[in-house]
Every structure is written in C-alpha cells, then in structure tokens.
Amino acid sequence: MAFEGLTERLQNAMKKLRGKGKISESDLRDTMREIRLALLEADVNFDVVKDFVKTVRERAVGAKVLEGLNPAQQIVKIVDEELTKTMGETEVPLNKSPKIPTIIMMAGLQGAGKTTTVGKLANRLKTEENARPLMIAADVYRPAAIDQLVTVGKQIDVPVFEMGTDTDPVEIVRQGLAKAEADHNDYVFIDTAGRLQIDEQLMDELARIKELANPTEIMLVVDAMTGQNAVATAQGFNDKLDVTGVILTKLDGDTRGGAALSIRAVTGKPIKFVGEGEKMSDLDVFHPDRMASRILGMGDMLSLIEKT
Amino acid sequence: EKSRLTFGQRLNHLLANFRSVDESFFDDLEETLIGADVGFDMAMKISDELREEVKLKNVKKSTDVQNVVVEKLIELYDQAGTDEHNGLTFAKEGPTVILFVGVNGVGKTTTIGKMANLFKQQGKKVLLAAADTFRAGAIEQLNVWAQRDGVDIVKKPEQSDPSAVVFDALKKAKSENYDILFVDTAGRLQNKTNLMNELAKMKRIITREIPDAPQEVLLVLDATTGQNALNQAKMFKEATDVSGIVLTKLDGTARGGIVLAIRNELHLAVKYVGLGEQVDDLRPFEPSEFVYGLFKGLIDVK
Ligand SMILES: Nc1nc2c(ncn2[C@@H]2O[C@H](COP(=O)(O)OP(=O)(O)OP(=O)(O)O)[C@@H](O)[C@H]2O)c(=O)[nH]1
Ligand SMILES: Nc1nc2c(ncn2[C@@H]2O[C@H](COP(=O)(O)OP(=O)(O)OP(=O)(O)O)[C@@H](O)[C@H]2O)c(=O)[nH]1
Ligand SMILES: [Mg+2]
Ligand SMILES: [Mg+2]
Numbered sequence: 001m002a003f004e005g006l007t008e009r010l011q012n013a014m015k016k017l018r019g020k021g022k023i024s025e026s027d028l029r030d031t032m033r034e035i036r037l038a039l040l041e042a043d044v045n046f047d048v049v050k051d052f053v054k055t056v057r058e059r060a061v062g063a064k065v066l067e068g069l070n071p072a073q074q075i076v077k078i079v080d081e082e083l084t085k086t087m088g089e090t091e092v093p094l095n096k097s098p099k100i101p102t103i104i105m106m107a108g109l110q111g112a113g114k115t116t117t118v119g120k121l122a123n124r125l126k127t128e129e130n131a132r133p134l135m136i137a138a139d140v141y142r143p144a145a146i147d148q149l150v151t152v153g154k155q156i157d158v159p160v161f162e163m164g165t166d167t168d169p170v171e172i173v174r175q176g177l178a179k180a181e182a183d184h185n186d187y188v189f190i191d192t193a194g195r196l197q198i199d200e201q202l203m204d205e206l207a208r209i210k211e212l213a214n215p216t217e218i219m220l221v222v223d224a225m226t227g228q229n230a231v232a233t234a235q236g237f238n239d240k241l242d243v244t245g246v247i248l249t250k251l252d253g254d255t256r257g258g259a260a261l262s263i264r265a266v267t268g269k270p271i272k273f274v275g276e277g278e279k280m281s282d283l284d285v286f287h288p289d290r291m292a293s294r295i296l297g298m299g300d301m302l303s304l305i306e307k308t
Numbered sequence: 309e310k311s312r313l314t315f316g317q318r319l320n321h322l323l324a325n326f327r328s329v330d331e332s333f334f335d336d337l338e339e340t341l342i343g344a345d346v347g348f349d350m351a352m353k354i355s356d357e358l359r360e361e362v363k364l365k366n367v368k369k370s371t372d373v374q375n376v377v378v379e380k381l382i383e384l385y386d387q388a389g390t391d392e393h394n395g396l397t398f399a400k401e402g403p404t405v406i407l408f409v410g411v412n413g414v415g416k417t418t419t420i421g422k423m424a425n426l427f428k429q430q431g432k433k434v435l436l437a438a439a440d441t442f443r444a445g446a447i448e449q450l451n452v453w454a455q456r457d458g459v460d461i462v463k464k465p466e467q468s469d470p471s472a473v474v475f476d477a478l479k480k481a482k483s484e485n486y487d488i489l490f491v492d493t494a495g496r497l498q499n500k501t502n503l504m505n506e507l508a509k510m511k512r513i514i515t516r517e518i519p520d521a522p523q524e525v526l527l528v529l530d531a532t533t534g535q536n537a538l539n540q541a542k543m544f545k546e547a548t549d550v551s552g553i554v555l556t557k558l559d560g561t562a563r564g565g566i567v568l569a570i571r572n573e574l575h576l577a578v579k580y581v582g583l584g585e586q587v588d589d590l591r592p593f594e595p596s597e598f599v600y601g602l603f604k605g606l607i608d609v610k
Binding site: 037040041042043046109110111112113115116119141142143144145147148149150151152155196197198223225226227228229232233250252253254255256258259278 | 452
C-alpha cells in the first residue's frame with residue numbers, strides 16, 4: 001500500500017520476530033526490506049537509501065544481542081540512531097558575523113520559497129533581537145518579484161533596497177550593501193531569482209554575487225515536497241556555492257519530507273529552519289528528531305520499541 | 309535548443325549501448341523509474357510487466373527491447389484513460405472558463421501567462437482573473453503577464469474576496485464576449501480544508517454564472533515533486549473535479565514520473581507541460597516524449 005509508514009511496516013515484520021533471541025539472516029533481510037520501502041515512499045533518494053540501509057545492516061550484523069531487547073527492537077534502535085546521526089544531532093543556529101552586517105544570501109529552484117523565507121527570517125530577527133535588517137531585491141527576472149518583496153517588507157516593516165529590473169543583480173547587491181553600511185543595518189538579506197542548478201549562466205550570477213558580498217550565510221531553500229531530484233538540486237547548488245545551510249519549506253503540508261534526509265546526506269550541510277505556512281510567523285528552527293520520525297511515518301521510536 | 313530529432317532516433321541512440329536484456333537491465337530500469345519519482349510500487353509493476361512482455365515476444369536484441377519498453381510504457385500511460393482527449397475543452401458558445409488550481413509555487417500564474425498568449429495568438433479574445441488576492445505581489449505578477457500578452461485582466465485590491473474577483477470577471481467575460489477566461493487562484497496545500505473549501509466555492513460560483521463552466525479545471529503540478537503529488541491530485545480532484553494536469557518545470561532534471569501513478573489511480577491526464585519561464589515554454593503533452601524523459605537515466609547509468 002502506498003504511503004504506509006515504517007511503523008506499520010515494522011510492526012508487521014516484527015510480529016514474526018517476536019520471541020527470537022538473536023538476529024538471523026532472514027529476519028534481517030525482511031526488516032531491511034521494510035525500512036527500504038518506507039524510506040523510498042517518503043521520497044528519500046534511492047542512492048541515499050541504499051547507503052543508509054547498508055550501514056544499518058552492517059551494524060545490526062555486528063551488534064551484540066542486547067539484554068532485554070528482541071532482534072526487531074534492536075534494529076529499530078539502530079535505525080533510530082543512524083537516522084539521528086544523518087539528520088544532525090542538534091539544532092544548528094544561524095551563522096552571525098562578528099561585525100555587522102551579517103549577510104544572508106538565498107538560493108534555490110523556482111518557487112521554492114526564497115522570497116517568503118527572507119521575510120520570515122527578517123521578521124524573526126526583528127522580533128527576537130530587535131534587529132534592523134535590510135532586504136535586497138536581486139531578482140530581476142520573475143514578473144513582479146520586486147513588488148512581492150516590497151509588499152513583504154511593508155507587512156513586517158523592514159526596508160527593501162531595489163533598483164527595478166534593468167540593472168544587473170550583482171550591481172544591485174553592490175549598491176544595496178553600500179546602503180546597508182551607510183544605514184548601519186545589522187542584517188542584510190539578498191533575495192535572488194529562482195533558477196535551475198543546470199542553468200550555467202544564472203548559476204554563475206550567483207557565484208558572482210557570492211564573491212562580491214562574501215555572505216555569512218548562504219541558504220539553500222528547498223521545497224519539502226521535492227522527490228528524487230532533491231539530490232541533483234542540492235549537489236548542483238552546493239558545488240557551485242558551497243552553501244552554509246538549508247531551509248526546508250512547505251512542511252505544513254502532508255509530505256513525509258524525505259528530501260531532508262537526502263540533502264543532508266549528500267551535502268553534509270545543516271538544515272537550520274523549516275517553513276510551516278505562508279504567514280510571516282510560520283518559521284521554526286529545524287528539529288532533527290521530529291524530522292526523522294516524520295520521514296519514517298512513525299510517532300516515536302522508543303514507544304515502538306516498547307510496544308513490541 | 310530543444311532537439312529536432314525524432315523520438316525514435318533519440319531512443320535508438322540511447323539504447324545502442326545495451327548488448328543484452330538481462331537482470332541487470334531490469335535493475336537499471338527499476339532504479340531509473342524510482343529515480344524519476346514513479347514510486348516504488350509503480351516501478352515494480354512496470355518492470356514486472358516489461359519482463360513478461362520481453363519474454364512473451366522473445367526479445368533478445370537491444371534494438372527490439374527499445375521498442376517493447378517504449379510501447380509498453382506508453383500503453384501503461386494510456387491504459388487508465390480511454391475516452392478522454394489531451395486537448396482542452398471549449399464552450400460551444402459564450403466564454404470558456406479555465407480554472408487553475410494547485411499547491412504553492414508550482415507555476416499556476418506563469419502557465420496562465422503562457423497559455424493566454426497562445427490563445428491570443430490564435431485570435432481569441434482573452435481575459436484573466438486575478439483571484440489570488442492573498443500572496444504578496446500575486447496580482448501584480450499576473451498583471452505583468454497580461455501586459456506582456458496584450459490581454460485584459462480583472463483585478464481588485466489585495467486581500468479582497470477572491471470569489472468577488474471571479475464574479476466580476478465572469479460578468480465581464482459574458483457581457484463583453486470574451487472567448488476565454490483564465491482564473492488564477494492562490495496556491496494552497498491540499499491538507500488545508502478551509503482553503504480547499506474556498507476553491508470549491510469559487511468553482512460553484514463559476515458554474516452558477518455559466519452552467520457549462522468551468523470547461524477545464526487544470527491542476528498544476530511541479531515535476532520536481534515526489535510522491536506527495538499523488539495526494540495533491542487526490543485532494544484537488546475531490547474539491548474541484550480536476551479535468552487535467554499541467555506538468556511544469558520539466559526543463560530541469562526532474563522527470564515527473566509520479567504522473568504515471570496519478571494516471572493509474574485517478575485517471576487524470578497531463579494536457580500541457582511547462583519547459584521554462586518564458587512565454588513560449590509551454591507545449592501540448594506528448595506521451596512518447598515524456599516516456600523518453602523517464603527513460604533517459606539509463607544512458608547515465610552506462
Ligand atoms: N504553505 C506554505 N507555503 C509557502 C511556504 N513558504 C513559501 N510558501 C509559498 O510558496 C510560494 C512560493 O514562494 P516564494 O517565496 O515566492 O518562492 P521563491 O523561491 O521566492 O520563488 P521564485 O522567486 O519564483 O523562485 C508562495 O505561494 C508562498 O506563499 C511554507 O512554508 N508553507
Ligand atoms: N524552470 C521553470 N520554471 C517555471 C516553470 N513554470 C513556472 N516557473 C517558475 O516557477 C516560479 C513559480 O511560478 P508561479 O507561476 O508564480 O507559481 P504559482 O503556482 O502561481 O505560485 P503561487 O501563486 O505562489 O502559488 C516562478 O519563478 C516561475 O517563473 C517552468 O516550466 N520551468
Ligand atoms: Mg522569489
Ligand atoms: Mg500564482
């Protein structure tokens with residue numbers, strides 16, 4: 001059945017294993033199959049799934065039989081530990097520059113949520129630490145991209161630097177940074193146009209913006225509903241820009257969000273924030289443990305261990 | 309530039325590397341399909357059916373397998389829909405209303421911009437309704453497209469009731485004899501019940517004002533979306549009786565394989581595909597080209 005969570009899958013697999021004291025080869029094969037399916041159905045990239053399953057398998061084979069836990073429980077425990085390890089154990093805060101301004105540049109595919117997230121982050125810093133951010137409108141391609149950022153700016157009462165659509169984005173950023181320096185803004189956000197990671201010309205433009213601005217933080221914004229393509233996207237942007245963090249948007253939907261695991265696994269870069277709605281307040285820090293449970297479609301690993 | 313080679317030519321080139329049809333071929337095929345987001349179940353189903361077909365037809369040479377694979381995939385795609393056609397349905401008389409729905413950021417507004425241009429070029433009198441009054445800059449975005457295309461637009465201030473915009477546009481379309489009205493709606497995630505209800509309400513208003521309308525409810529899907537696209541199709545179909553799909557962002561590396569499952573489970577066909585951000589980056593859907601796209605990964609493997 002489609003979209004069956006790992007909970008159901010494992011519970012079924014585990015029923016067969018109950019009462020056994022040791023992990024046998026065939027136990028392991030069945031359980032690993034269920035884990036593999038659950039991850040694929042959650043959109044984790046199949047190469048990432050392959051590696052992940054291999055690691056879990058190796059640990060399970062090598063594991064000593066633990067006191068008080070049956071084989072299936074032990075495997076769940078290993079899955080839990082490995083997932084947490086891959087997703088990053090703790091929350092990673094925003095990088096901040098020792099001297100102002102902290103410059104945060106956004107990058108990502110079309111429609112991922114960059115412009116909205118710029119507003120959310122600026123709003124968050126404003127309310128949390130009374131920050132005085134400036135937002136630079138460097139998307140000269142998408143129709144009304146500047147209007148969108150200006151409207152967002154009005155909503156959260158944050159100034160927007162824009163030069164219309166006839167100036168080169170690199171030049172817009174240069175002048176925007178000068179403006180921020182003159183006005184002593186403590187944070188500068190650079191909203192860039194969405195682009196495909198295979199679009200060399202536009203990827204070069206991002207590289208030039210990076211070179212000029214030397215950003216404290218380069219955020220790759222990714223739609224949580226992304227499928228197998230998440231790996232190609234993350235690699236493309238990371239290879240070109242060496243991003244410093246990831247923001248996962250649209251998690252207020254019903255997607256399992258396996259892209260999170262793929263991106264983390266292939267880039268090693270921390271997911272710092274998640275978008276959970278269209279409102280300016282709908283931004284949360286990323287919790288690796290919650291994400292792990294969500295991808296697996298299970299409430300809580302430990303309760304599953306207790307139940308079996 | 310988008311290649312002028314025929315599908316068959318490209319495929320021949322593509323599969324020239326295969327010497328024999330063995331298990332590793334099917335492994336590659338499965339991975340290619342999963343990599344294209346068709347989902348695990350669908351990938352297994354396709355690969356099993358192909359195995360059978362290859363056995364049945366006793367295919368051995370790679371050149372023959374190409375044909376079988378493609379035939380079978382197209383057949384699988386077509387299977388679920390028999391009497392429907394890929395084109396758009398138009399009103400017999402009076403304005404044709406096309407309602408666009410979908411989750412956030414998939415390409416609804418852009419597709420309207422492209423499609424309006426297409427029909428304007430064909431000499432139709434086109435009207436746009438800016439019924440996304442919610443997202444920052446959405447009205448202005450559609451307005452830029454209206455200007456580019458040289459078509460008319462009905463809009464109200466931000467945060468107005470979207471149904472009121474639709475109502476005004478319908479009135480104008482009828483009284484001023486427009487051929488086609490495109491209705492742009494705000495993106496919404498399918499699990500937000502009240503937003504889905506709002507959409508259903510807009511559709512009811514359209515039908516109340518013009519009984520045969522909307523002639524099309526197009527669900528816009530982003531080709532980079534994974535398995536969640538199936539949920540999207542289910543929920544939007546329930547709320548608005550979707551009549552077809554526009555698959556956008558196929559110019560990237562994503563293949564949009566999930567539409568195979570959508571086709572199979574929900575009998576919804578793709579009508580148009582988006583291949584970029586420019587006005588002419590819209591094409592009628594070609595199943596064979598799509599299948600080629602799904603299959604493309606096999607070159608990379610070799
Ligand atoms: N539900 C939901 N919608 C979101 C979230 N983040 C952004 N959006 C919506 O997604 C759509 C696209 O967001 P934008 O901020 O315009 O995305 P973008 O990356 O700037 O897009 P381009 O500039 O065109 O590349 C809009 O409808 C946003 O309101 C989120 O966390 N949840
Ligand atoms: N590469 C590519 N980009 C596209 C395509 N279609 C749309 N886009 C881009 O995707 C982004 C979002 O497109 P929109 O038309 O604003 O999407 P929408 O569904 O109206 O978004 P909301 O109204 O915010 O829900 C924009 O940057 C578009 O230029 C396509 O076929 N290919
Ligand atoms: Mg933007
Ligand atoms: Mg729109």
